[in-house]
Amino acid sequence: MLAQTGVRAAISSIIGKQADRRLLDALAAPKVEPFDFSLDAEGKPRKELWLDYVADLGDGWDSTYAVAQTVSRPTLTLRDETGAAYDTLGGEVLVFGGDEVYPTASVKEYQARTLQPWSSAMRGQRPPPHLFAIPGNHDWYDGLVSFIRLFCQGRNPDGWQTHQRRSYFAVKLPQGWWLLGTDMQLESDLDQPQVTYFQEIAKRIRAEDRVILCLAEPAWLMAQVRPPDSRAYLENNLTFLEDEVLGKKISVFLAGDLHHYRRHANDEGRQKIIAGGGGAFLHPTHVPRKEVALPDGFTARKCFPSTQESRRLCWRNLGLAVSSPRFGVLTGLLYVLLAWALSVNIGTASVPKALALVVGTALASPGIVLISALVILGLIAFADARFGRWRWVVGVLHGVVHLVAAFLIAWGVAHLMGSALGLSFRNPVRELLAAVLIFAGGFVAGPTIMGLYLLVSLNGFGTHANEAFSSLSIPDWKNFLRLHITPDGHLWLFPIGIRRVPRAWKPGETAREPEWVADPKDTRATPPTLIEPPIVV
Template structure:
């Protein structure tokens, strides 16, 4: 990887290593046991501390003034006739996906085509808004540098002047108590040319023709704290009655409540209603949110928009749930999704190949199956399946160790089961556990029969070692397959485990961002831009106008940026 020294201070990065492909970070493997453990611990600690000491209260004391950034005028104080800006959310994961989006955003002129064949010339935004979850799996300065700043710096290099940057935090940014986020985005730093302005984890920007850009921070508890309320009350006093608002949120309460219902989501919806009705005192024209890693748009008859655009680089989320998406409570109806529900359902079948997409999880299940067979330590080679099963049951009942392992596995899978199963959650976990225990039994029985055809005596070191290798190999394949089948059925039949079923696949494609344009007449045009398949191969840029890395033409399966749907005009 090219050195990231100087990214935070603003010094130019060192030239990229002239290799065939930049040594960027791979996408997070969410079924990796170590990743799960570390992220779970950080999330639990951050949530506990966040309930006791809210970082936003201290930041409000450190920056008490309410001074919205004014981009309605130029540097000479003249009113701007128009303005372009870009919205990117859920980024900072794998190099291919994050860099592909960053490179599209960084182009001075990006020509995109819609489904009808019409083309549009769009300009790189003077403002860049990061809409939440700027890094994965957890926040740290090093992680931001490697997974976020490095690809964005390489993308902007040689193309155009870096835009002004604004950011709101998502739950992953909060996993270190917001320390790294505040250090990078809220202290007036210049991040290798990207100039930051905000002093809190939320912001307000005055735009041309009476438009306002508002970014909120709902923290891990989906809470709108009192200093933030006062801040936006002061901002609302600066607005005229006819002014219009673009509201950026870390989570789309209007859809998350259907996909992951909980008291927190209801609380978030109430906070948003309070912000809109009681604090700002006007209807929001455009809601922009990430958290769900796909594109989905709802709109009402008034032309107001609720858009999810969480495609900045993280793994893909499914769009085929809820299976029968109904109109929202406030009259907003679904208009477009990317990928389509049909494509999303097709992608879900990749769960049957989890051994390939999540090999470290296969190592875990291989070791677990091997441990069960070792603890059993009986010769099943001369018995058919029913007799072998009876022998296993009798041996297990006489061996507390085997029973303990089986119970712990089952309890763990009950805890893993999606809360949306409701009162049937325990049954889903038990059936899942029995499926793994059955697979381990059949594997041990098959290996015993195979060993019976050899001349190696039962209990010999050679036979035990060979059996262990075969059972591990079988567990490496069978364990992820059982898990993948469970996730596939849970998602497509019961509409649950959406996050687990797709995060484990780490799909880098179907990325998206929103390009916004306030034109001379004061109209707001939104260009939802998608990348169907991001490049997998890169080479160093050769021309002065090239970014640090460009897509290798030999990667012919990569697709250019294109409009997900025709521009939305307000």
Template sequence: MVRWFDPLILARTGVRSVISATIGKQADRRLLDALAAPKVEPSDFSVDAAGNPRQELWLDYVSDLGDGWDSTYAVAHTVARPSLTVQDETGKTYDTHGGELLVFGGDAVYPDASVKEYEERTIQPWASAMRGQRPRPHLFAIPGNHDWYDGLVSFIRLFCQERALGGWTTHQRRSYFAVKLPHGWWLIGTDMQLESDLDDPQVQYFQEVAKLMNKDDRVILCLAEPAWLRAQVRTPAIRLHQENNLDFLQHQVLGKKVSVFLAGDLHHYRRHANDAGQQKIIAGGGGAFLHPTHAPRKQRPLPEGFTARKCFPSATESRRLCWHNLAFLKHNPRFGMLTGLLYMLLAWALSTNIGASTAPKALSLVVSTALGSPGVVIIALLIILGLIGFADARFGRLRPVVGVLHGLVHLLAVFLIAWGVSYLVGPVLDLPFRSLQRDLVSAALIFLGGLVVGPTLMGLYLLISLNVFSAHANEAFGSLSIPDWKNFVRMRIDKNGRLWLFPIGIRRVPRSWKPGSTVREPEWVPDPADKRATPPALIEPPIIV
């Protein structure tokens, strides 16, 4: 799994994010793709190869994949099976079949987009899982924000050039698509880009597609992120922009035909529905780290009577998992190296003999020494300013206060560690002040103190922020890199034109694999010795539209 608090990954992803935001504003790749493929030609899967109307069709929706091997491969291995019998909470079983269509719902790779990352984290796991299983599914994909980190170059190369790779066959020519399905159903995939914006060629594309729809046709709409839930945590301006985009597409372009909304971006399963039978489903469990389901704690009412129906994991389980942040160092050892280095540099720059002093006198001496040292003041200010910037926008007007308090806690920790080390190397070990031996021992001990205390304080901060204030949802669970609680949605259009939605979850993915024994098996299969792994099961009974 990607270790999001690894300083090198943080730096690399930050740079990629800035570059992609600049590219997205100045050079929108979607405009070029629209010029390269001007025709509006939806893929037609409403008929078979002989031109006869299909009576039924199976398809799979997987989003937010391409992270760790165990999580990504576990989902791919499950999707690749020709048939799958799953059980719901009541014990009732259902026979399902691998989808002829496969939909990637955004963020097909982490931490950033490149041909190398796609190959290692997405294509190889899926190709290994598909080997010897069933005919290649027809793949359609939409990009998420991580797919945009290289300006969409790698995504277009892999998914929009009608290639056969990774165990699938691609058809689309743009980063969005339209597919005609049996019995008047349509599958629509959008590309909202980093600015959460619908470009004009995309609007024109879907307007032309809408002209091909009959009055009673219905739409499954795939979005890169759930605007209806993201609106709970975004600023009013961004929230209004996203809601306007979705409302415009749904009502003005497609003509109120959307029966099912599918989205990823949040790495869990959550379903909202209204009394009219419309479904809004988040299924971002294709391989990326788990996101919490217990935030935001207080939600604005969703429009059109949508209410929460199911989430996986439960809010109670999600809140319990957040406590693992107390072992932050275990999950993010390289972050500990960073805090150990910062603590050591800050304490070493002071270089005061406070070992024999009482706490008030030692603190007074440290403060007076620090104020007389511009370097120490600059380092302290940079730490505080950095933590103000890190504080979640959900704190609102208290964000600067939270950042300052967080920074002061770390500075207090540096003081207490330095005071304890000074006492140890002075009165206890009796090492001469400003001697090389004392300096080296002090530096090593302060580094070790920062290695343990810094990450622990960060974990405590994230725990309190999420479980008390519903803030830092992304950071508090990104720090844990949890590979479990995976999910995808298997769909079936039956001969009567009904759409069946099978939300399939994997509570704990296998951690051990062994080579497949025959050519009819995937390249790797779960090792039976891994007794803690759980089989795929229905998250809730099938939803019928």
């Protein structure tokens, strides 16, 4: 799967630069009309409307289904940290905010990872919502083909009502509110037809109207948490869209891509919210280590999990052999390969003499030199680009530690074979037993060294945020947003979090229940709560 994902990512990046699917879709749907939800089915003005926003879904079953089931409930009573209770309604409009499937897009993956859990959760709950979606980078890995087929061709999968004909959209909401969704593609680029589309939409937005803007990536924070590379273009595009097309009418910015909840706000009441907790693994919230001030006075207000909890979770990397046993198999085989390539008796020598013997043998063996060089070069390439000019030093040190660990394990096993068990060098039983013991040592030492490297890198230097937490595959700390446009014209934002998702499920017993419900025996699962009190805009 990793190899296939890498190949598809490379191909989609090349194709995305040469043949932009959005240009073809713009030609197929030239009409620029917003979808009007300011009126009800009878054509009367709506006084209020409920919406749900979910991003970064379609990954693990437990996490994706827990969020889908919570969103699907007709009503949801939520309490904040003060104990205050709020009654909310399931959104008539559902917005998917990017990365609707992992790791790569295809009809099969959308069906298995997105449609099945959501249709199972919505069964018998409430009328299917009107669905709008924007693509993230994972949706673009097949050139946007599957995304367009599912969300932009008038299909109604499992009863969802789809309306958009492009990978971006504009929706007119009650009380002078607008919902806009953009598609920045893999190159973090706004294509000209999309700019033209939003320029036409901007002509229909009155001076007193306000906008909710959905982005696949949080442009305001990306340069601080990931290597800058093309992210500068993303920020420039957002600035262009805000300043030149929509003006300062954007009251709420919504984004996913980072798999946690984080909110910034300014004194004017404008909000920038990351809510990427729809189902994918958790991302840390304690990066950047020191946040650079954002433009227009935006400051950090809340994150979920807290930065202290995020730091604590990072320590789980020391148990990488348990959480990622297949990685332990890889390092175990690598250590055995290094010891086998040496093929020298070091069991009776002291550590310094054994090391000198190994170095001499290694220098005379092109195979060992090649394997060692590949290990070090691979770890240099793995080192986070945010290390800057120290990247080579970090990669070399990381590689040398693995090589030293392999040597010490091989020496210890050889010493045990010769001194304790009295097995002679080249004895077949000794060779087999030594291979098993070296593999076991590599199974534990390799992931532990890697886990320590990730722990120090993230908690000490603010690097490797993606690798350090993706290796942990934490399904908990999920979140989504529920929005309510009230009759008085205000927008209420309810950030909903699930601290620990259920791990056990049982079939729903009635037609009014989802296909699967949480098993009461799973007592560690927690109910959905408000991450912070509602935000009123």
